[in-house]
Amino acid sequence: MAKYKIWVVAAATLLLLAGCTSLPGTSSSSSSKATKKLQTTGKVTDSMYEGVIDNGQYKTSQTRGLTTQQSNTSFDVKSLESGLLKLSKEQFPTSKYVFQEGQSLKTAQAQKWLARKSKTNTEGLNPEDNGQKDPNKRNPIYLQQILEQDYLGEDGSMKGMSIGLGMNQVDYYTKEQYGATFETKISKAMMTQQGKQMANKVLSRMRQKKGLSDTIIVIGLYKQAPKDSLVGGTFFAYGVSKKGSTTIDSWHELNQENQVLPVVNDEKAINQDDATAFNSFKTQVETFFPNLSGVTAQTHYEEGVLAGMNITVNTQFYSETEIMSFTQYIATAADKYLPRNIPLDISITSAEGMQAYVGRASGSKGFTTHVFGSY
Amino acid sequence: MAKYKIWVVAAATLLLLAGCTSLPGTSSSSSSKATKKLQTTGKVTDSMYEGVIDNGQYKTSQTRGLTTQQSNTSFDVKSLESGLLKLSKEQFPTSKYVFQEGQSLKTAQAQKWLARKSKTNTEGLNPEDNGQKDPNKRNPIYLQQILEQDYLGEDGSMKGMSIGLGMNQVDYYTKEQYGATFETKISKAMMTQQGKQMANKVLSRMRQKKGLSDTIIVIGLYKQAPKDSLVGGTFFAYGVSKKGSTTIDSWHELNQENQVLPVVNDEKAINQDDATAFNSFKTQVETFFPNLSGVTAQTHYEEGVLAGMNITVNTQFYSETEIMSFTQYIATAADKYLPRNIPLDISITSAEGMQAYVGRASGSKGFTTHVFGSY
Numbered sequence: 036m037a038k039y040k041i042w043v044v045a046a047a048t049l050l051l052l053a054g055c056t057s058l059p060g061t062s063s064s065s066s067s068k069a070t071k072k073l074q075t076t077g078k079v080t081d082s083m084y085e086g087v088i089d090n091g092q093y094k095t096s097q098t099r100g101l102t103t104q105q106s107n108t109s110f111d112v113k114s115l116e117s118g119l120l121k122l123s124k125e126q127f128p129t130s131k132y133v134f135q136e137g138q139s140l141k142t143a144q145a146q147k148w149l150a151r152k153s154k155t156n157t158e159g160l161n162p163e164d165n166g167q168k169d170p171n172k173r174n175p176i177y178l179q180q181i182l183e184q185d186y187l188g189e190d191g192s193m194k195g196m197s198i199g200l201g202m203n204q205v206d207y208y209t210k211e212q213y214g215a216t217f218e219t220k221i222s223k224a225m226m227t228q229q230g231k232q233m234a235n236k237v238l239s240r241m242r243q244k245k246g247l248s249d250t251i252i253v254i255g256l257y258k259q260a261p262k263d264s265l266v267g268g269t270f271f272a273y274g275v276s277k278k279g280s281t282t283i284d285s286w287h288e289l290n291q292e293n294q295v296l297p298v299v300n301d302e303k304a305i306n307q308d309d310a311t312a313f314n315s316f317k318t319q320v321e322t323f324f325p326n327l328s329g330v331t332a333q334t335h336y337e338e339g340v341l342a343g344m345n346i347t348v349n350t351q352f353y354s355e356t357e358i359m360s361f362t363q364y365i366a367t368a369a370d371k372y373l374p375r376n377i378p379l380d381i382s383i384t385s386a387e388g389m390q391a392y393v394g395r396a397s398g399s400k401g402f403t404t405h406v407f408g409s410y
Numbered sequence: 411m412a413k414y415k416i417w418v419v420a421a422a423t424l425l426l427l428a429g430c431t432s433l434p435g436t437s438s439s440s441s442s443k444a445t446k447k448l449q450t451t452g453k454v455t456d457s458m459y460e461g462v463i464d465n466g467q468y469k470t471s472q473t474r475g476l477t478t479q480q481s482n483t484s485f486d487v488k489s490l491e492s493g494l495l496k497l498s499k500e501q502f503p504t505s506k507y508v509f510q511e512g513q514s515l516k517t518a519q520a521q522k523w524l525a526r527k528s529k530t531n532t533e534g535l536n537p538e539d540n541g542q543k544d545p546n547k548r549n550p551i552y553l554q555q556i557l558e559q560d561y562l563g564e565d566g567s568m569k570g571m572s573i574g575l576g577m578n579q580v581d582y583y584t585k586e587q588y589g590a591t592f593e594t595k596i597s598k599a600m601m602t603q604q605g606k607q608m609a610n611k612v613l614s615r616m617r618q619k620k621g622l623s624d625t626i627i628v629i630g631l632y633k634q635a636p637k638d639s640l641v642g643g644t645f646f647a648y649g650v651s652k653k654g655s656t657t658i659d660s661w662h663e664l665n666q667e668n669q670v671l672p673v674v675n676d677e678k679a680i681n682q683d684d685a686t687a688f689n690s691f692k693t694q695v696e697t698f699f700p701n702l703s704g705v706t707a708q709t710h711y712e713e714g715v716l717a718g719m720n721i722t723v724n725t726q727f728y729s730e731t732e733i734m735s736f737t738q739y740i741a742t743a744a745d746k747y748l749p750r751n752i753p754l755d756i757s758i759t760s761a762e763g764m765q766a767y768v769g770r771a772s773g774s775k776g777f778t779t780h781v782f783g784s785y
Contacts, residue, residue: 076735077742079779086735091697093735109762113730113784120731136731184731266785293785322466335785345785355488356495356511356559360451360461360468367452380783382764387484389757389764394780403778404454405769407757409488410641410668410710410720 073191075133082124084134087187096136096183107180108260111201114267114293115182115257119199122255122273127186127195137183139196139244145181148237160233168210175206175219177229179259181237193246197253198237201268202230204258227272230256231286234274239281252276254283266293266333290339296332309334309341309374316346316372323364326351341374343397346381350390358383359406362391366402369393375400448566450508459495459509462562471511471558482555483635486576489642489668490557490632494574497630497648502561502570512558514571514619520556523612535608543585543592550581550594552604554634556612568621572628573612576643577605579633602647605631606661609649614656627651629658641668641708665714671707684709684716684749691721691747698739701726716749718772721756725765733758734781737766741777744768750775 075085076093087094140148144158151174152159162174180201188194204226206219221229234254241247255273260266269291274283294305296313304310317330328349335343348365350358365381373379379402381393391406450460451468462469515523519533526549527534537549555576563569579601581594596604609629616622628650635643644666649658669680671688679685692705703724710718723740725733740756748754754777756768766781 076739079738079741079777083734083738086738088698088739091694092700093698093732093739095699095732096729110784116730117783134731134735319466323463323468324470325467333785343785345783354471355491356509357468357470359458360509363454363458363461364451364463364468366454382782384763388759392780392782402454405767405780407767408492408720408755409485410708410718 073133073187073189082129084129084132084186087133087135087191094136094138096138107201108262108264108267110264110267111180111259112267114260114269115180115199115201118257118270118291119182119184119197119255122270123184123186123195123197123253126197126251126253126275131189132186132194133189133191135185135187137185137196139185139241139247140181140183149178149181151176160236170217170219173208173219175203175221176208177202177206177221177226178233179203180257193250195251195253196241196247197255198234198241199255199257199270200230200233200237201257201259202226205261207262226258227256230272231283235282238276238283242279242281249279260293265295265331269293269335290337292336294334294336296334305334305336306339306341312372312374313344313346316368319368319372320348320365323368324350324353324357324361341377343378344373344380346379348381348383350383350385353385353390355406355408358390362393362404362406366393366404369395370402448508448562448564457499457504459504459507459561462508462510462566469511469513471513482576483637483639483642485639485642486555486635487642489635489644490555490574490576493632493645493666494557494559494572494630497645498559498561498570498572498628501572501626501628501650506564507561507569508564508566510560510562512560512571514560514616514622515556515558524553524556526551535611545592545594548583548594550578550583550596552578552581552596552601553608554578555632568625570626570628571616571622572630573609573616574630574632574645575605575608575612576632576634577601580636582637601633602631605647606658610657613651613658617654617656624654635668640670640706644668644710665712667711669709669711671709680709680711681714681716687747687749688719688721691743694743694747695723695740698743699725699728699732699736716752718753719748719755721754723756723758725758725760728760728765730781730783733765737768737779737781741768741779744770745777 074088076088078085147156147158148160150156150159151161152163160178161176165174167173178200180199182199182201184197185193186195186197204221206221207216208219209216234256238252238254241252253273253275255270257270258268260268270289271291272286272288274286276283292305296304296310297317298304298310313332320330321327328351330346330348333345334341350361353361362383365383369379369381378397379395382389383391383393389407391404393402393404395402449463451463453460522531522533523535525531525534526536527538535553536551540549542548553575555574557574557576559572560568561570561572579596581596582591583594584591609631613627613629616627628648630645630648632645633643635641645664646666647661647663649661651658667680671679671685672692673679673685688707695705696702703726705721705723708720709716725736728736737758740758744754744756753772754768754770757764758766758768764782766779768777768779770777
């Protein structure tokens with residue numbers, strides 16, 4: 036059986052949407068919710084959670100940084116975190132709850148849950164190894180990541196929890212140590228079925244933990260991106276368990292997709308108009324400075340509609356004044372060519388690091404720009 | 411004689427001060443000053459110049475990217491550019507002038523000017539090689555960089571020019587090819603005297619070029635930072651030539667200093683209160699996440715008063731939610747500990763690149779924050 040290091044990203048806080056957010060100049064922030072001496076990070080906008088601080092230190096998850104042998108892309112790690120945070124906001128308004136990295140699920144236990152079920156690991160959520168090596172005969176690893184996020188009341192008491200289950204659509208495996216990589220494809224139907232079953236198991240187990248018998252628990256099912264993807268996966272379903280229930284009775288289906296632009300090979304654009312708009316922008320920007328190394332975008336769709344775009348412009352080294360001109364030009368071109376009414380996040384980077392960024396926040400028409408200067 | 415590649419950063423545009431600037435949502439920007447079909451980059455704030463575009467391409471300097479064998483630090487390149495831009499704004503208001511990278515001084519000529527004077531190079535501004543190898547007997551290289559910036563009227567005509575001369579306070583040299591590096595130290599008095607003499611020579615030569623006989627020309631004298639510096643140098647004098655004069659009759663002295671915090675070895679802080687404030691901030695932030703790789707700052711002083719601070723926080727990889735908490739915490743700590751009423755620029759970076767930034771614009775009390783997300 037493959038040896039597993041395990042990715043458990045029980046982490047998370049404060050969803051910062053694209054765009055600039057302002058912290059009022061007052062120093063009201065630290066401990067502003069400290070009705071019972073709960074120390075928090077302070078808050079920069081109402082759309083963000085405050086995070087818990089314990090004795091001046093950030094309360095990190097015990098399980099951060101673990102990885103399976105089939106490691107997640109960093110895109111998957113980030114998308115699972117920020118997607119779960121977004122789902123959580125609907126249940127746990129940022130005005131009433133404080134964020135805490137997942138503390139209930141401990142490292143050792145998470146490792147057991149993510150591993151295969153076996154005689155020595157009865158807690159394993161993934162199926163037993165049936166000894167088969169054939170892609171279609173073996174039992175694949177369905178569950179790849181598990182993520183816990185905690186939502187506290189202003190007095191520091193545990194009020195809510197969100198759990199994300201990262202489900203594989205492809206399980207990558209080797210037949211022997213250091214051998215070639217094979218793939219077991221997992222159908223959408225099977226991934227969904229397995230995810231919902233595991234969600235109920237996880238829920239029953241969490242209900243038995245101290246202080247969680249009656250907590251509101253949100254469980255989200257997340258589809259991992261393929262291994263070579265340059266964008267993370269998406270959530271495809273979630274359910275809310277109230278009043279101590281041990282099953283999710285009602286699942287909400289989510290239709291989300293991510294795609295990298297420009298599309299390569301014979302891939303079809305999710306939305307041709309968006310792809311065309313991006314290509315116009317790309318062409319315009321590449322003409323401006325002839326030696327750009329590349330302009331690519333991550334796009335995010337919800338229910339078939341473009342919901343956001345992250346663009347990276349790679350430059351060779353240019354002088355600071357050129358970067359300044361370039362930044363203004365990019366803001367102008369983005370305004371002219373890119374789809375309106377969506378959040379935009381454009382990073383201008385060189386081998387020396389990020390040089391500038393141009394952003395448009397959700398719901399905003401104006402752009403914000405920043406050139407990273409040096410004295 | 412040493413073989414010279416030459417740094418000529420005849421470049422520049424649009425000073426973007428720290429902080430977020432907003433582009434109105436309209437697409438009024440491109441060519442908005444095109445009274446005579448002059449195409450420009452568009453403008454994001456009134457404090458910035460628009461830059462010239464030629465046939466859809468940015469008009470780069472012919473001389474960008476050249477370097478002397480004794481290469482400049484990238485800090486020196488940036489500081490010379492942005493410092494000259496700042497001086498220029500006083501003479502050429504951004505509301506009336508359009509920026510263009512320097513076009514009058516061509517590559518080959520700039521190389522000649524920066525090289526030593528010799529029988530084959532009568533144009534050399536640096537002194538003849540007197541054959542001496544001793545640090546105190548040889549003629550050092552006084553002039554290290556030359557930078558031209560052009561300021562056009564709205565009709566595209568040449569209205570003003572700024573020239574920055576980068577003067578060495580230390581000339582690094584070798585006695586033989588690939589040999590050890592020696593240093594000739596240059597006194598402040600000698601650097602100033604040489605700079606002012608060279609400024610007059612440059613001015614007379616520029617006046618002979620086509621279209622420049624009557625243009626307002628600003629000449630700034632810049633002190634190069636030492637080779638191992640983690641911050642750039644500063645301008646120490648400037649003069650303005652009007653009505654076709656071929657000498658700068660009146661020099662304005664500037665008292666500017668840059669320093670990296672925390673100070674190391676036995677270096678003395680320029681201002682102890684600022685250094686102490688920074689150390690409090692650093693300690694606070696390092697406590698929050700125990701595994702930070704480092705917190706450093708570039709400080710900039712004008713006439714003895716702190717005028718700005720760029721802070722870099724290096725982190726190991728953290729989850730996106732941790733970065734979000736961290737960012738809010740940094741804004742809170744910056745507000746609490748760092749000096750007020752100065753522009754602040756705080757970058758939070760990991761090996762994967764910039765993760766987030768926190769900024770406070772000149773004259774602003776509020777902070778802007780941005781976490782770089784991923785789908």
